[in-house]
Amino acid sequence: MSQTSKSYEKIWVTIDQIPDGKVASYGQIADLAGLPGRARLVGKSLRFVPPDRNVAWYKVLRSNGQIAFTKGSEQALLQTGLLQEHGVMVLNNRVKLAEFQWQPDLGELLFGLQY
DNA sequence: GTATTGACTTCAT
């Protein structure tokens, strides 16, 4: 097992903890996964997600609430649709973080990370 | 081994 694949695992597990209707930023996920400063690694890892693993990549946004893809791109539109299906309002390629950013409490984190 | 790239973030214009 390489160190990096373990990091990916932690990232994916962390993303799995984001409840429906909430979102998180790349940096936030990196921090919660025990990888402070590795925001870009989170983005990387999402390209490496195996197909058989369901990771809610669409709940991960930039630190300012914007979708990471170019506005109008196919991926951005897809992500927008998925977010809205899950109860997150998306306006002009952005989410209002004040309302929708995930604020994890200790209970949720411990429950998720024990696996 | 060096160089470039990017699903990022922050600070400064």
Place this chain on the structure above:
DNA sequence: AATGAAGCCAATA
């Protein structure tokens, strides 16, 4: 609000 530079670090070439 918009844009750009710098910092960042693992993956690629």
